[in-house]
Amino acid sequence: MPLPLAVAAVIVVAASFIPLGYIIAASIDTGWDTASALLFRPRVRELLTNTVMLVLVTVPICVVVGVTAAWLVERTRVPGAKVWAVLLAAPLAVPAFVNSYSWVTAVPSLGGLHGGVLIATLSYFPLVYIPTAATLRRLDPAVEESARALGVGPWAVFFRVVVPQLRLAIAGGALLVSLHLLAEYGAFVFIRFDTFTTAIFEQYQSTFNGAAATMLAGVLVLLCLTLLVIEAVVRGSARYARIGSGAARRAVPAELGWRYSLIGLLFFGVLIAASVGVPVVSVLRWLVIGGSAVWKVDTVASALVQTLGFGIAGAVVTCVLAFPIVWISIRHRGRFSRFLEGGTYISSSLPGIVVALALVTVSIRYLHPLYQTVTVVIAAYALLFLPRALINLRAGLAQAPVGLEEAAQSLGVSPLSAFFRVTLPLAAPATAAGGALVFLGIVNELTATLLLAPTGTRTLSMQFWSRSSEIDYAGAAPYAFIMIVLSLPMTYVLFSQSKKVAGL
Structure with missing residues (x-):
């Protein structure tokens, strides 16, 4: 191992520990009496409740929406699947705070937990959809075909055979969504929904990095580390690589019939309209209102x-x-x-x-x-x-x-x-x-x-x-x-x- 490369790598990794070290050192300097007074107060309980509820509600919705969209695109003959596959990744091009700005200007009364869940879901469901769709494409269809040959029904095949193989993609996507929820600031300020990040920024502006901001940041770090541990437990130690070469082909897409195809198209249409259409239309509308002066x-x-x-x-x-x-x-x-x-x-x-x-x-x-x-x-x-x-x-x-x-x-x-x-x-x-x-x-x-x-x-x-x-x-x-x-x-x-x- 070249010594200069090893030294450079160690320096980079050591720098990565600066934020965590800062929080630990600042917490120790604050002292237990001051820290406990800042942490165990109604405001922190409110922020903790808001943040935890936001994660607990949004992440499952993103998982359901992302997995459903990926399955429809990759495993069914829904009309326009190739076009929908690209459009479903497009919401990542719209920053969450721009999405929030667009929805607030369209629905001024939007706010609170339900507003936060709506904005976060529309902004971050592609983080689950993209890895899930990629995983579905490379799964060996012979495993599912064997299950069907043994008399297992379609729903049982999906939940007992397919979903376990998607565990890594779902867990990774859910972790990314959770970390984005903890880090997001602008989107929740627009809808007047307080989380730890918004409160830290307010404290920083009022007291310039005072003890209150540091303690809130410490709680936020603990939440992040907790999410990392949960993701590792959910991911487990199971093996996901097949031993043999498997089948060098994709699974045969399922026929939905005109009713379910219509439902799938309606699902895609509403999802893209809400996550991409509303921001684009809102931005263009304000550009027209502002005219050349803006x-x-x-x-x-x-x-x-x-x-x-x-x-x-x-x-x-x-x-x-x-x-x-x-x-x-x-x-x-x-x-x-x-x-x-x-x-x-x-x-x-x-x-x-x-x-x-x-x-x-x-x-x-x-x-x-x-x-x-x-x-x-x-x-x-x-x-x-x-x-x-x-x-x-x-x-x-x-x-x-x-x-x-x-x-x-x-x-x-x-x-x-x-x-x-x-x-x-x-x-x-x-x-x-x-x-x-x-x-x-x-x-x-x-x-x-x-x-x-x-x-x-x-x-x-x-x-x-x-x-x-x-x-x-x-x-x-x-x-x-x-x-x-x-x-x-x-x-x-x-x-x-x-x-x-x-x-x-």
Whole structure:
């Protein structure tokens, strides 16, 4: 194992523990008396109830909607299945706070838990749908056919044979939805629904990272870690890879009949209309109402350039930081590589506001010249989105045989030159896909950017948030429109990559 790569990987993983270490250190400094007074009060119980109920209600709905949509697309002859397959991933191109903005302007009375569940479901059900659809595509149909041959009914086959094989996809999707619910800020502020994230941001604004915000962040971290443990338990230790080659074919789609086909089309139509149609129509409506006056070219162009700058820089830095960890995990497997890979998920599983609070404190106390600089913002993006790059890079590097590098070195090429001339070109497509997913996350990120961005910075999300907070919905529309347009290609990359992972 090259020592420079090992040192670089350890430094990156150590940085991933900064937010968690910050919360632990701040909790100890606060003292038990102050901490207990801040934690055991009615306001915290209210926030805990709201947050837990939001997760308990939204996640099962997302699972049902996502699995149903995936099954209809992949296992039935519903009309237009290929078109619906792409459209069902499209809601990820609409940031949750833009979705909330659109629904609030359409239904001003929307609010509370039911409003939060509606917005969250429409925004995040694709996180369950995409992995479930990919898994359904690569399942061996012979297993289901054997069950039917033994007299098992269609519903029993689905719940006893198919669903257990979807456990990893469902559990992973549900975890992602849960973590997004804990981290989301803008969407719930619009509908006046208080969660831990909204309360932390309010405390930060009023007391500048006071003890109350730190204690609330500590509870939020515990909730995140609890979700990670639950997902690991649900995932279990069962094996999901088949031993033999299986059947190299897809399952024969089921005939629904005209009644159930109509119900399926109605389900898809309502889902896409609510999750994509309402935001798009709402944004276009406000653009028409605002007219040419809302297109302030200098401001819009500046926000677009800054967003592209942050997105490109963040994607490049994140991919570069992920490379040492990926290299070790593929070329030198073992406990050390598993520790490095697992450590990167610490910060990414925490809400952006917690990461931002940690970096604000560290930069003020120990690295003051970096406070309010682009460097801290890019560091936050790297901590939040490192696994997005890591997963894709790992898949690409795994497809680059080490024998090719060894052959190049045997011809007198240095190891570094062999990497750049042989391995990197083979891993380039996966690297581009990982960078695209990081870019998508940065474009739609709000809380960390609001807290860390240097004075004078105005990205698309910040401009949108500034104007919508002032009830200037027409003025916010151009920024929402551009964010959706920027996110659509990246969402398609996510969908197409999931199909490649499925071997299609």
